Amino acid sequence: MTDKTILEVKNLDVDYGFGDDAVRAVSDVSFSLGESKVLGVAGESGSGKSTLVYGLTRLLRAPGIIVGGEVNFRFPSESGEQDFDMLAASEEEIRQIRWSHVSIVLQSALSALNPLRRIGREFDEVFRTHDKSLSKEQRHERAQELLALVGLRPDRLKRFPHELSGGQRQRIMIAMALALRPELVIMDEPTTALDVVTQREIVSELAELRRQLGFAMIFITHDLSLLVELADDIMVMYAGQIVERAPAQELHDAPRHPYTLGLMNSFPPLHGERTELEGIPGSPPDLKALPTGCPFSPRCTFAIDKCHVERPPLILESGTEHSVACWLHDSSFAGAVPVELSKRVSHKTGRAQ
Amino acid sequence: MKSIQIPKSPKVIVGLVGLGLFILLTVIGPWLAPFDPNFSGFAPNVAPSWHHWLGTTGQGQDVLSQLLVGCRSTMVVGFIAGFVATIISVVIGVASGYVGGKTDEGLSVLSNVFLAIPGLPLLIVLNSYLPAGQQTNPLVIGFVIAITGWAWGARVLRAQTLSLRDRDFVEAARIIGEKRVRIMFGEVGPNLLPILTSSLLFTILYSVGVYTTLAFLGLTNVSTWNWGTMLYWAQSNNAGLANEWWWVGPPGIMIALIGTSLALINFGIDEFINPRLRAGGVSAKARRKSGVPRRPRLGMTPVLRAPKEIGPNS
Amino acid sequence: MRLLARRLGLYLITAWVAITGNFLLPRLMPGNPIEQLIAKLQGRVTPQMIRAIKLQFGQGLDQPLIVQYGHYMNGLLHGQLGLSITLSEPVSQILGGQIWWTIGLIGTAAVLSFLIGTTLGVLFGWTRGSRLDVVIPAATFLQSLPYYFLGTLLIMYFAGHLHWFPIMNAYDPSLTPGWSWSYIASVLRYGELPILSIVLSSLAGWMLGMRNMMVTTISEDFVLMAVAKGLPRRKVMWHAARNAVLPSVANLALTIGFLVSGSLLVEQVFNYPGVGNLLVNAVGNEDYPLLQGIFLLVTFTVLGANLLADALYYLLDPRTRASRHEQ
Numbered sequence: 001m002t003d004k005t006i007l008e009v010k011n012l013d014v015d016y017g018f019g020d021d022a023v024r025a026v027s028d029v030s031f032s033l034g035e036s037k038v039l040g041v042a043g044e045s046g047s048g049k050s051t052l053v054y055g056l057t058r059l060l061r062a063p064g065i066i067v068g069g070e071v072n073f074r075f076p077s078e079s080g081e082q083d084f085d086m087l088a089a090s091e092e093e094i095r096q097i098r099w100s101h102v103s104i105v106l107q108s109a110l111s112a113l114n115p116l117r118r119i120g121r122e123f124d125e126v127f128r129t130h131d132k133s134l135s136k137e138q139r140h141e142r143a144q145e146l147l148a149l150v151g152l153r154p155d156r157l158k159r160f161p162h163e164l165s166g167g168q169r170q171r172i173m174i175a176m177a178l179a180l181r182p183e184l185v186i187m188d189e190p191t192t193a194l195d196v197v198t199q200r201e202i203v204s205e206l207a208e209l210r211r212q213l214g215f216a217m218i219f220i221t222h223d224l225s226l227l228v229e230l231a232d233d234i235m236v237m238y239a240g241q242i243v244e245r246a247p248a249q250e251l252h253d254a255p256r257h258p259y260t261l262g263l264m265n266s267f268p269p270l271h272g273e274r275t276e277l278e279g280i281p282g283s284p285p286d287l288k289a290l291p292t293g294c295p296f297s298p299r300c301t302f303a304i305d306k307c308h309v310e311r312p313p314l315i316l317e318s319g320t321e322h323s324v325a326c327w328l329h330d331s332s333f334a335g336a337v338p339v340e341l342s343k344r345v346s347h348k349t350g351r352a353q
Numbered sequence: 354m355k356s357i358q359i360p361k362s363p364k365v366i367v368g369l370v371g372l373g374l375f376i377l378l379t380v381i382g383p384w385l386a387p388f389d390p391n392f393s394g395f396a397p398n399v400a401p402s403w404h405h406w407l408g409t410t411g412q413g414q415d416v417l418s419q420l421l422v423g424c425r426s427t428m429v430v431g432f433i434a435g436f437v438a439t440i441i442s443v444v445i446g447v448a449s450g451y452v453g454g455k456t457d458e459g460l461s462v463l464s465n466v467f468l469a470i471p472g473l474p475l476l477i478v479l480n481s482y483l484p485a486g487q488q489t490n491p492l493v494i495g496f497v498i499a500i501t502g503w504a505w506g507a508r509v510l511r512a513q514t515l516s517l518r519d520r521d522f523v524e525a526a527r528i529i530g531e532k533r534v535r536i537m538f539g540e541v542g543p544n545l546l547p548i549l550t551s552s553l554l555f556t557i558l559y560s561v562g563v564y565t566t567l568a569f570l571g572l573t574n575v576s577t578w579n580w581g582t583m584l585y586w587a588q589s590n591n592a593g594l595a596n597e598w599w600w601v602g603p604p605g606i607m608i609a610l611i612g613t614s615l616a617l618i619n620f621g622i623d624e625f626i627n628p629r630l631r632a633g634g635v636s637a638k639a640r641r642k643s644g645v646p647r648r649p650r651l652g653m654t655p656v657l658r659a660p661k662e663i664g665p666n667s
Numbered sequence: 668m669r670l671l672a673r674r675l676g677l678y679l680i681t682a683w684v685a686i687t688g689n690f691l692l693p694r695l696m697p698g699n700p701i702e703q704l705i706a707k708l709q710g711r712v713t714p715q716m717i718r719a720i721k722l723q724f725g726q727g728l729d730q731p732l733i734v735q736y737g738h739y740m741n742g743l744l745h746g747q748l749g750l751s752i753t754l755s756e757p758v759s760q761i762l763g764g765q766i767w768w769t770i771g772l773i774g775t776a777a778v779l780s781f782l783i784g785t786t787l788g789v790l791f792g793w794t795r796g797s798r799l800d801v802v803i804p805a806a807t808f809l810q811s812l813p814y815y816f817l818g819t820l821l822i823m824y825f826a827g828h829l830h831w832f833p834i835m836n837a838y839d840p841s842l843t844p845g846w847s848w849s850y851i852a853s854v855l856r857y858g859e860l861p862i863l864s865i866v867l868s869s870l871a872g873w874m875l876g877m878r879n880m881m882v883t884t885i886s887e888d889f890v891l892m893a894v895a896k897g898l899p900r901r902k903v904m905w906h907a908a909r910n911a912v913l914p915s916v917a918n919l920a921l922t923i924g925f926l927v928s929g930s931l932l933v934e935q936v937f938n939y940p941g942v943g944n945l946l947v948n949a950v951g952n953e954d955y956p957l958l959q960g961i962f963l964l965v966t967f968t969v970l971g972a973n974l975l976a977d978a979l980y981y982l983l984d985p986r987t988r989a990s991r992h993e994q
Contacts, residue, residue, distance in 0.1 A: 018657070055654060059895055061886070062649030066656045087656045094653070098897030111888040115986060116910055126896055160985045364804070466681045471969045473928030474946065478962045481950050482692050562813065566928075569815050570935065570947055584816065588935070596823055605816030612811025617804070623879070648796040651885070651903070652894035 004081075005074055006183050006216055007033040007056075012069035014048075014055040014240075023287045025051040025064070027240040035183070038210065038217040040231030040248065042224050042263060046284050048240035049220045053186050057102060058086060058094060075101050075183055100130050103177040107189040109169035113161040119172055120157030126179050146175040149212075150205065167198040174206065178213065186218045191226065203230050224260075225267050228252045233321070236260045239285045239295035242314055246322040254343040256317075256324040258300045261340055294327070302328060302338050365621030371614030378421065379428040386418035390578050401599050408599035410583075411590035419578050420603050426579040428611070430495045430564050435557030437499035442506030442552065447545070449507070450514025451533070461511070467504035476501050476563060480572060494573060498560050505559075506552040513548045551622045558615045565608055580604035670987050674977045678970040685966045689959045690739050743963075758960035761945065766964065768837060769941035772858065773930050776865035777923065783866065784873025785915055789908040791874065792881020803875070810871035814929050818864040818936035825860065832860040835938035861937045865929060869922070873915065880911040916980050923972040927965055 014026035026048045033039050041049045054060040056071045071086040075097065084097060106112040113122065123143035127134055134142070144154040150171040161169060170190060177185050187206075191199040207230050210217060219231060227234050231248040236257060244257040255261045262280035282299035285291075291298055297307040306327045314325040328337055378385075387406075388395075397413040399405060407416035449460035479497050517523060526536045567573050568581025571589075575582055583604040592600045649655075791799060826832045838844070838853040884890065884907045893903040931943030942961055949957040981987050 057895070058654045059652060059891060060654040061651070061891070064654055066654055091650075091653055095897045095899070098652075098895060100897065104892075104895045106888055106892065108888065112892050114889045114893075114906060114910065116984065125898070125902075129896065129898055129902075162986050367804075462677065462680060465677050466684050469678065469681045469924070469970055469973060470685060470966055471924040471927050473931060474962050474965045477946060477950055478958060479692075481953065481955075481958060558811075565813060566815070566932065569813075570931070572947075572950060581813075584813075584819070588815075588819065596827060598823065601816075601819055601823065605813055605820070608813050608816065609808060609811040613804075613808045616807045616811060620803075620807070648794065651891065 004035040005032045006035050008070070008072045008074070009056060010070040010072075012052070012056065012071065013067045014051050014060065015065050015067050016051075017063045018065055022065075022067075025240050025287060026055060029069075029237075029240075029242055031235060031242070031245070033184070033216055033218065036210070036214045036216055037233070038219060038231045040224075040227030040234040041218060041220045041237060042222060042227060042234060043237035044222055044263075044284050046239075046287070047237040049237050050188055051240070052237070053104075053188060053218055053220060056086060057098075057104065057186065059104070073097070073101065073184075099126060099182065100180045101182050102184045102186065103180070103182045105170075105173045105177045105185065105187045105190045108193050109166070109173045110161060112173060113169065115161055117160070118157065119159055119161070119164075123157070123176060123179060126176065130180055142179070146179055147172070149178065149209065150175045166194050167202065170194060170198075170202060171205070174202075174209070178209070178215070181213065182215060184216045184218070186220075188220050189222070190219075192221065192223075199226065206230060222263075223267055224252070224263050236263065239287060239290060241295065242323075242325065243296065244322075244324045244326075245314070246320075246324075250320075250322060254322075256322065256329055256341055257296075257326050258302050258328075258341065259296050262299075294325075302341070304328070304333075304335070306332075362621050362624060364617045368614045368617030368619075368621065371610060372618065375424065375428060375611050375614065378424045382421040382424040386415075386421040388415040388418045390414060390419040390422045391576075398595070398597060398600075400597075407603055408597070410586060410600055411592065411597075412586070416583075416600055416603060419583055420580070420607065423578040423580050423583060423604070424607070426491060426577055427561060427565060427581070427608075430491045430498075430579075431561030432557055433492070434495040434498040434502065434560035434564065435553060437496065438502040438556045438560065439506055439549070439553045441499065441503040442510055442556070443549065445503070446507035446510030447514050450511040451518055451536075453518075457511075460507075464504045464507045464511070467501070468508065472501045473563065473566065476567065477570075477572065480567075491573070491577065494564065494567065495560070498563050502556055502559050502563070506556055509548060509552050510545065513545055517544055547622055547626050551619050551626075554615045554619050554622075558612055561608065561611060580608050671978060671981050675974060678974055682967060682970055685963060686740070686743065687736075689963060690736060758956050761957065762942065762960055762964055765941055765945055768939065769927075769930050769934075769943065770968075772861055772865070772933065772939065772941065773926050775858075776862045776869070777926050779862065780866045780869045781873055781915075781919060784870045785877045785912055787870070788874040788877025788915075789881055789904070789911070792878040792885070792911070793904050793907070795878075795882055803878075806871040806874055809867070810875070812868060814864070814868045815932045815936050817868050818861075818933065821860060821864050821867075822936065833857050837939050861933050861939055864936075865926070865933060869926065869929075872922070876918065877911065877915050880914050881907060884911040913980065913984055916976065916983060919976040919979075923976070924969045927969055 009032070010030050012026055012029045013024065015022040016025050017023055029048075029052055031039065041052065043049045051060065051064065055064065055066055058066075060066075066087060069087075073084040073086060075082050075084060084093075084101075086094070113119070120140070120143060123146065124136075124139050127139040127142060140157075143157055147154055147156055152168060152171055152175070156164065156168065156172070164172070170193075173190070191202050194202070203226055206217070206219075209215075217230075219227065221227060224234070228248050228251075234246060234248050234251045235242055236244045236251075236259065238259050244251065244255070244260050246254075246256075251260065252264070255264060259280070266279055280299055281301070285295050285298075291308070293306070293308040293310055294300070294303070294312055297303045300307065304327060310327075312325045312327045312330065314323050315330065316323045317329070326341075327333055328335075328341060391414065393412045393414050395405065395409045395413040395415060397409055397411050399409045401408045405415050405417065407420065409415055410419070445460050445464065449457045449464070476497060479500070480494065483493065483497075523536060523540050526540050531539070564573070565579065565581030565584075568575075568579050569584050569588070571585050573579075573582065575585060581604070584601070587597070587600045587604075791802060822834055826834045833839075833856065836857055838850060838857050842850050842853055844850060887910075889910075890903060890907050893906050898906075930941060931946060933939055934941045934943035935947065942965065945957065946961045946965075948954075949961065
């Protein structure tokens with residue numbers, strides 16, 4: 001795997017509304033995504049994860065506004081690499097890279113597919129828009145190949161969306177997203193509307209597709225357990241801010257942020273012993289009236305005084321790829337880190353904190 | 354029970370003001386009229402003057418007086434017919450939607466039949482079957498209008514009741530063991546209020562329209578003054594061809610204005626029910642000042658590199 | 668297909684209700700219908716009139732209601748609508764002569780109004796938020812104008828004042844009807860203002876409804892997907908419009924009923940021949956057979972148009988067709 005970066009996001013701020021009514025939905029988010037890597041983004045509803053990805057693809061609907069930061073793509077082209085400033089590009093330039101370099105899969109395929117059109121025509125249109133050199137037969141062939149990729153029979157092309165099952169529709173969305181072999185596919189909770197068994201099937205199919213085709217993915221979900229198998233890195237968001245980021249396995253085995261811990265404990269594992277489920281006390285934050293200090297502090301069982309006063313910055317734990325925004329892990333914290341938040345990862349040599 | 358907010362959009366306010374003015378006119382109109390509308394001793398076909406603000410008719414009657422007096426009949430019949438029709442549609446629509454089953458099927462067929470039969474011809478025919486003395490009685494006409502106008506509201510209310518029936522709070526009431534009638538009026542009812550109001554306004558609009566149309570066709574009592582009757586007389590006297598705009602114009606415009614007021618209020622309610630139709634609540638000027646494009650372009654989320662706010666948490 | 672069959676069933680029931688209502692109502696009036704009618708006419712009866720009335724009701728008045736009903740239905744199926752009291756001709760003949768004017772006028776106006784209105788609605792829905800939004804209150808006002816008022820205004824200004832159009836009638840009175848080119852040209856010319864007035868008054872309704880649907884449709888996910896796929900703006904608008912137009916087609920059926928009602932007024936204002944004029948005169952003269960005949964005719968036409976609109980909707984929306992392959 002090369003170490004090429006295909007997406008770089010720096011200090012992105014996204015608001016809903018403007019002036020006095022503005023609500024910050026994404027606050028100071030920075031990350032970079034490497035070629036063929038999978039970034040999982042986890043959090044509750046309202047954590048800003050969807051706003052983040054729609055914002056960085058400029059697909060955010062009104063009243064969303066991007067008020068700060070940079071979004072830069074880096075796509076391979078004939079002349080080597082091409083830097084693409086998403087926020088400064090013109091409409092025509094953006095239209096060129098849409099779908100051919102960046103595609104998207106939405107949560108509900110039923111509402112994402114035009115109910116009046118057959119599946120085949122949707123594929124046909126995508127090809128016609130971006131590659132005028134293909135003939136009708138070639139387009140049809142390509143569409144059939146794509147369906148085969150996701151394990152669907154070619155006769156599905158003749159169907160209307162409402163004639164297919166949820167799982168089939170979602171697979172079609174994935175096939176369509178891969179139609180032009182983009183470098184990046186963004187998935188906004190693609191399995192949330194499906195039953196658990198189909199969810200797992202699709203996630204493992206996605207992993208296989210990625211191995212085959214080598215595209216990068218940003219996968220949004222509120223179910224952390226899905227990400228552990230699929231993602232390379234996981235980013236946990238709360239109230240529009242990143243609260244923790246780490247390689248997937250490490251986040252799962254050794255979560256540092258209390259919210260991450262809460263999230264993980266909220267979902268029953270499909271295998272293993274049955275433990276009592278704990279939710280996270282309290283309710284999701286009101287973005288219009290965030291508390292001072294850490295936004296999670298009102299619900300945090302480990303909160304100290306400092307948490308209610310000052311917002312913790314996202315700090316990279318030295319020697320690792322693990323960042324967390326929590327005062328408990330800051331060098332200024334004199335007390336002992338709670339046991340649940342200080343597990344050691346077996347294959348890493350870490351220094352005792 | 355959630356509080357009932359009156360939408361504050363300018364459309365609604367204009368509509369409410371308009372409606373208020375018309376209601377006021379209904380009450381004090383005849384009192385304001387300078388002359389007896391039936392008095393036909395003035396010089397005929399005189400253009401507006403200081404003496405007759407809206408001129409005179411072909412029969413030498415004062416147009417302004419007719420207009421002011423006519424307000425009452427038009428509004429009263431229109432409103433009564435509208436209310437009666439709405440009551441019918443509430444009873445049929447809510448019962449149909451809530452009770453379901455055979456009742457629903459039967460009532461639905463009834464509604465659809467009334468909906469499919471064209472209103473005005475039915476109205477005319479029904480009216481003509483009445484005994485001669487009753488044919489031009491405004492109350493009777495109002496009643497007949499109500500009979501032909503309830504179907505649309507019933508259908509809308511039925512649809513809304515159906516969607517509300519399966520909601521949690523209704524289910525809860527049912528489990529507790531509340532009586533069906535009580536659930537219908539106590540739980541489902543209040544949530545029907547926006548659609549009900551919209552339906553009521555539409556039906557009043559329809560009734561006013563139909564009543565004035567009947568008057569225009571000469572099928573009502575042509576000696577009772579309403580705006581449609583005025584147009585009837587204007588048409589009979591070929592006022593349009595004689596370019597007597599002061600006679601033809603005012604009644605028609607009045608009808609249009611009450612219609613517009615009702616429609617504007619309805620728009621406001623529409624936006625309240627369907628938030629997607631709302632304009633977003635920010636003024637154009639504020640938008641322009643901050644640099645945000647007035648018309649949101651799908652796929653081009655605006656970028657404003659404003660300086661980051663210094664807040665307590667930065 | 669089942670859906671369409673159900674609609675057809677509904678229309679048949681409605682037709683039956685209309686027919687039966689027509690039959691029952693005069694008979695529900697207390698007393699002998701014949702005497703009732705003669706009493707209403709207050710002594711203005713001529714022998715032909717009495718003959719017409721007797722034909723309408725007199726046959727077998729002493730027979731049980733059911734038998735009379737049977738006669739009535741039988742007559743209907745043979746196209747007999749009775750004899751007009753005032754004109755002493757079979758009602759079906761009278762109607763047959765006049766109905767084409769009404770259909771031509773209303774049909775053309777309805778189609779034009781729908782097409783122009785929905786197109787404008789698409790444009791205004793797509794450009795929502797721009798300066799063009801001022802058109803909404805203007806359209807609302809236009810829609811509230813009573814039809815006959817608008818018609819009269821148009822005549823007053825464009826025909827009477829500017830002389831751009833003829834003032835009234837369906838064709839030049841000096842011409843004789845026939846398949847001559849001058850006659851046809853005259854019909855078209857004289858039809859312009861009436862059609863224009865109908866289109867103007869019903870346009871706003873289509874436009875406003877379509878605009879609302881457009882705004883709602885644009886907020887759906889598949890429109891966002893179209894943008895995400897990199898489709899040009901025009902195409903995205905087209906996709907949204909195609910979906911948004913469906914409820915308008917469904918409403919087409921309803922509005923046909925209103926348009927037919929409106930035709931009564933067109934004919935009054937423009938002195939245009941057609942069924943409307945007949946109806947108003949029939950009411951005035953209490954010509955019950957003619958009245959009933961017109962009512963039945965209008966009802967059947969509206970129901971027929973409704974059925975066509977339903978069929979059109981059925982064709983356009985694949986969701987109405989249950990597929991054999993459905994899960």
